[in-house]
Amino acid sequence: MDLSRYARLNAFPRPTPLEEMPRLRAAIGCRPRLFVKRDDTTIVGLGGNKTRKLDFVMAEALAQGADVAVTTAGVQSNHCRQTLAFARRCGMECHLVLTGDEPAERQGNVLIFTILGAKMHFIGEERDPDAYMAELAAQLRQQGRRPAVIPIGASTPLGALGYVESVLEVAEQAGAAGVAFGHAFLPSGSAGTQAGAEVGARAAYPNMRIHGVSVSRDASGQQAKVAELTNETFAFLGLDMAVTPADIIVHDEYYGGRYGVPTPAGIAAIKLLGRTEGLITDPVYTGKALSGMIDLLKKGRLDDAEAVLFFHTGGFPAVFAQADQFQRE
Numbered sequence: 001m002d003l004s005r006y007a008r009l010n011a012f013p014r015p016t017p018l019e020e021m022p023r024l025r026a027a028i029g030c031r032p033r034l035f036v037k038r039d040d041t042t043i044v045g046l047g048g049n050k051t052r053k054l055d056f057v058m059a060e061a062l063a064q065g066a067d068v069a070v071t072t073a074g075v076q077s078n079h080c081r082q083t084l085a086f087a088r089r090c091g092m093e094c095h096l097v098l099t100g101d102e103p104a105e106r107q108g109n110v111l112i113f114t115i116l117g118a119k120m121h122f123i124g125e126e127r128d129p130d131a132y133m134a135e136l137a138a139q140l141r142q143q144g145r146r147p148a149v150i151p152i153g154a155s156t157p158l159g160a161l162g163y164v165e166s167v168l169e170v171a172e173q174a175g176a177a178g179v180a181f182g183h184a185f186l187p188s189g190s191a192g193t194q195a196g197a198e199v200g201a202r203a204a205y206p207n208m209r210i211h212g213v214s215v216s217r218d219a220s221g222q223q224a225k226v227a228e229l230t231n232e233t234f235a236f237l238g239l240d241m242a243v244t245p246a247d248i249i250v251h252d253e254y255y256g257g258r259y260g261v262p263t264p265a266g267i268a269a270i271k272l273l274g275r276t277e278g279l280i281t282d283p284v285y286t287g288k289a290l291s292g293m294i295d296l297l298k299k300g301r302l303d304d305a306e307a308v309l310f311f312h313t314g315g316f317p318a319v320f321a322q323a324d325q326f327q328r329e
C-alpha cells in the first residue's frame, strides 16, 4: 500500500526500530518470542503514537493555512503534548482544552505544556470539550485567526494512516528478520491507533491479529468505536474492505474500570519491562496494555503464535505525574 500520495511533515525518523525482548520472555516463561515496536522513539514532543498521526494531520492543517492549533483531551494528555510540540515546530500557537481541573503542581505532561507555552483551558469534567473547542475556534476566527481544530487523539481517517504505516513497517521488518507475528498488542482509547493497525494488518499482514487493550471503555463500546473508524479509514484509502465490531479484538479487563487510574498489574508490568528490557512504559496506557499481554501469555492463550508484538506507543511523562505509584518496591 502506497501512502506517499498523502502530504506529511516527515518530522520523525522511519522506520521506528523493531526489537526483541528476550529477557521479558524469560521472566514470563512464555513460548512465543516477544518483540517491541519502538513507536516511543518518534521524537517530536518526546515521541509516542500521536506523532505518527500528527505527521499527516498537521501537514493538512498547514496546507489549509492554519495559524493556531486547538485540541482536547484529559489533563495529563500525551496527545496534547505532541500536538503542542508539532504546533510549535509549525510556528503556531496551541490551545489545549483539558477535561479536568488545574492540578496544584505542574508535573508530567502539564509541565511540558507550561514549558512549550500552551494556552491551557481547564474546563472540569462536566463540560463538553467539543462544544468548547467550537466556541473557542469561532472566537479565534473573529480575531482574524485560522484555527485547526484537531479532534481528541487525532483519531480521524487521515490520522489513522499513521498506524497503517506502522504496521506496514512491521510487515517489512518481520520479513527481513525472518519472524512471523501472530498477535500484536496496543492500548486502545480514542481508537485511531487500533483502527489504523486493523487496516494495515488486514490489508498487508493478515496473520497478525491486533489486540486492543481498552483504557477507558467496555469491550463492546470500544469494538464499535474501532470498527467505525476502521471502516472510515478503508473508505478514505479507497479499499473495498469492511469489518464489523465482532471482528475487532478488545480486552476490557485490564484498565481497572476507570480511565487514568493505575492498576496494580499495570504498575507491576511497568516495573517488569523496565527491569528486564530497560524500557519505560506508563500507568495510563502502555503499562495496562502490557499487563494484558503478559496475563494472556502466562495463561498460554497466545501459544499459537511464533512471535508476539507489543506496540510501545509512548506516554512515559505520565510516570512523573503518578510518581506516588513508584515510591515503594
Ligand SMILES: Cc1ncc(COP(=O)(O)O)c(C=O)c1O
Pocket: 048, 049, 077, 078, 079, 153, 155, 187, 188, 189, 190, 191, 192, 193, 194, 285, 286, 313, 314, 315
Ligand atoms: C501513550 C498512549 N498510548 C496509546 C494511546 C491510545 O491511542 P488512541 O487514542 O489512538 O486509541 C494514547 C492516547 O492518548 C497514548 O497517549
